Amino acid sequence: MSLPSLKQPFVVGAIETSVGLLPRVTSSLTWKDHWGTIKARWGVGRMHYTVEPGLYALGHPDIRSPVLVTANYKMSFDRLREALPGRDMWILVLDTVGINVWCAAGKGTFGTEELVRRIALSGLNRVVSHRELILPQLSGPGVAAHLVKKFSGFSVHYGPIRALDVPVYLNAGLKATPEMRLKTFTLRERMALIPIELVAALKPGLFILLAFFLIGGLGGPAGYWDNAVNYGFFAVIALMTAILTGAVLTPILLPVLPGRAFSLKGFIIGVIATIVLLMMRNPDLTLWQGRLEGLAWLLLVPSLAAYLAMNFTGASTYTSLSGVKKEMRLALPMEIGAGVAGLGLWLISRFIA
């Protein structure tokens, strides 16, 4: 038996049960909870944003109250309780190593084994008199409902995808509408993913930006810092454009960009952005140096944008592994090839000046 600690910051009290004192939470979030969400969205402390696994009381549940199951990623836990104002229910938190429901289900940590073990560890069968569980639909890839029934005696009901729909699902007698069962990927949902994409791109990106800036100073007739400010600074702008198109614009414009492959979407918008950039830069195309620099960026920016766009497949809600592998077989060699060629041309353009 293992009961979650009462000393966690979001716990507002305790409730007496036949297995002992269980932590009680409410559906109203504090500014600390909201701040935690913002930080996690930006990748700050995201890997350790957890609640202790086990059974929690939302409101004042009794032995007949429904049991909802979720992951021990704090954001998952918060989205669920936030959606249930005025309800008295049990929330069974699985140990998913601080990972959200869908990802944990894909990895198997939100799975049959952990659910059966957590039911036993929490003493759930002594806290409630019924034998029903409501799971998020997105846990389906990890949980086998028929095996949970076999090993624990509890029947699994797959609730809606979104926590927001849980009240309607409950009121309808555990019936989800077809719309509740479809995973959307709305503009708002895509926008929420942008910060983490940006952070992931900028972490290695900052080093590369600095390198380009410093190399930009080499070669050419003018002094080192004059060159760095001219060529190096433009290189930084161009690379930032690539990150912006691949990690920000591609997610925003995803449904309207042509093509199905993410790298193609990123490539197209990368080409457009590079052309705009070069028109503003207006390099001297009568000189080989200007031609090479222009060509270098036409290769570098779209290939980098395509690569970053391709990486957004993991954050999207509809790409299959077979599809991603097919896309990568074609796109990855081209991205690497164009990237290396672009880098080579840019270096040459710096040294023939």
Add this chain to the structure above:
Amino acid sequence: MGQLTYLKDVVTLNLSEEKCIGCSMCVDVCTRGVIRMNGVGRAWIQDRDACMECGACSRNCPTGAFSVQAGVGCAAAVINTMLGREGSICCGDQGCTIEPCEQTEDKRETSCC
């Protein structure tokens, strides 16, 4: 606007209709509206190209009527696997994903999302 769809004719999902007992669990867990029940209460694949190979239908089918090479459609994870390393941050908190085919056990520090 309809739902977004990815590449055509790549999905590995298959259904042995004769094994179906009509429990409709697969319809409940599918997030992509791929599976429907027909007039006589048997499952059928209505839109294979919409499938994202999450494996929820096959995992929840009590008779094993579905076959699918389940995994996570995440390029960063595929690259990490190719490079033989565990994933770093690859994704957001909703659709995020890592370690496509092989389900590795409890890598606390390095796991993505």
